[in-house]
Amino acid sequence: MTQPRKTPTMADVARLAGVSPMTVSRAFKRDTSVSEATREAILKAAEEIGYVFDSAASSLRSQRTDFVAVTIPSINNANFAETLRGLTEGLKVRGLQILLGYTDYDIHEEERLVEQLLRRRPEAIVVTGGKHTPRTRRLLENAGIPVVETWDLPEAPIGHVVGFSNADAVRGMVDHFVARGLTRIAFIGGDADRDTRGTDRREGFVAAMQANGLEATRLIAAGAPPISMREGADAMGRLLDSLPDTQAVICVSDLSAFGALTECQRRGVRVPEDIWIAGFGDYEIAEVAVPALTTINPFPREIGAKAAALILEVLDGRQAGPVTLRIAPELMIRQSSR
């Protein structure tokens, strides 16, 4: 009845089951040759003494950690959460576990994080975005594992890419608005370049406006990225105060777009009769809001699923060279812009 002081090891299980430690090791793996009877006896013995497999030892010897490292800007974001879900689902069929870290939209934090994560010797690493510090880039290049950049189309990819052009996606939105006859279009985004996808979207907006021969001067900055609903509402307030003749506003995300919508509701400004509003991300709120928000669906789940599938192909040697998978974001026209 005396509980052994130390955590039991495979050797303890082996002794109880009357086999060698190696056989115990095999019993804990799939696709190994252990007779069904032995395996059951071993698992029963393990359960009895409360043995829990030690991955640290296993990893050291086998040089396999079954980790895939993932960095995302923020956990509290439905889009990245979906990407993560796609990754998790895709990787768990192979027993690969996700080692997650978040960067708070800061590439220097990303550098620290990537180094931390690489110490755990992941089998592959997925990063969000295509802009990194030089050192991050070097670390990733020398890691000797598959690297996947997502949510962007970097000019000089480190390895694989599953993403889309944020600038082009917003361009599509602007073109659509212009085709419907609008000219005085504004953009609400963050006030810094921390969120590189947000910056790309703003630049896409400016480029698209100029390409259409329109002024891209209605740019409202609304706090540190990622901007919140509240900040979207504040920005909308300032826009309505300073440029009341604005016909449409494109927001860097659905959250700020919803905030902007609520500000209109508080002021009695009618959407879409008085002003159109569009967001980015196709969050649930865009569909449910009254009026429903026009937005862009970047298929976040698919990004994760494709990244996972790609990683498995590369690890299996079924894919040699670096791959770039393009996602085609979809324009979702809803009541807030018609």
Add this chain to the structure above:
Amino acid sequence: MTQPRKTPTMADVARLAGVSPMTVSRAFKRDTSVSEATREAILKAAEEIGYVFDSAASSLRSQRTDFVAVTIPSINNANFAETLRGLTEGLKVRGLQILLGYTDYDIHEEERLVEQLLRRRPEAIVVTGGKHTPRTRRLLENAGIPVVETWDLPEAPIGHVVGFSNADAVRGMVDHFVARGLTRIAFIGGDADRDTRGTDRREGFVAAMQANGLEATRLIAAGAPPISMREGADAMGRLLDSLPDTQAVICVSDLSAFGALTECQRRGVRVPEDIWIAGFGDYEIAEVAVPALTTINPFPREIGAKAAALILEVLDGRQAGPVTLRIAPELMIRQSSR
């Protein structure tokens, strides 16, 4: 210029820096006696050959992984994300990294997850909720590490607790509504007992209604937990169709409450003039929505921060017995209920 085939180890760094591997090991730790000159030389050598510390080997020998395991029901949830942030911030000062898993609100998935996580030999484990399978309970009890249950007040805690009573919190809301003279109050929640916190809230609602001598019959079930904005809207539609004299509705979360609000907007039902709506969680949307939603703030960030602080105390031996820290959720009365 020939890149060595294999990943460099401390021995390689040691050779280049002209010291023993042990000294390299010390140079990578804090609070160890290595002269500043040697440390710099070692770090320089490490950088030069692209050495990356191998935590698997370190963990095996030192029996310290610097992991804290955390299970949450879903990543795509602002409340749990806040708890996670509190944990991360609190733990990273000690170099503890979070090993995250999500259960999808399923205690059997939680069992698999807990076993997976324990294999990585975390220094402590934080689980969401106080209801587990017997095996999960046994695994946690025998893990030999600090266990913290959160977001609940279990009757028989496994170890430490940082949480609150979901039932009591909703009771406070019901009492408030009754004190304002309402009697026909409904509850919108999920249609299964998967989300145990949701179930506790519904039971708290029923108990509070009965304690006030009122019928607790207006219970609308709206899909598998966690219920979405869309499902909240559907549920509200059914409530308005079947029980149009309902005076107030309490929703299991702010997301479903917001969905319910939008359904009212679509139907021209005025909030709060025709019906009151309340949610749970104090998500950002509750404050920004028009009208702003009455809700309950469970201080999710604080839950994480306190759990982190508690873990550090226990690991440092500054706290011996099991501790239960109660959080007092705050009723936030807003425009949707007055």
Add this chain to the structure above:
DNA sequence: ACAGGCGTTGTTATCGATAACATAAACGGG
């Protein structure tokens, strides 16, 4: 009856960092 093959189990050495112990060098106080 026997060679060859397959499935099952055992033996030995090893993955890479570091705890524990040992030692050499620097320091400091009387």
Add this chain to the structure above:
DNA sequence: CCCGTTTATGTTATCGATAACAACGCCTGT
């Protein structure tokens, strides 16, 4: 100037699982 103390570094053995290799028994086909 000497000895006790601190600081900096080296040596050896080890954490626990498993890769690589070996061996044993059983089956099958000729």
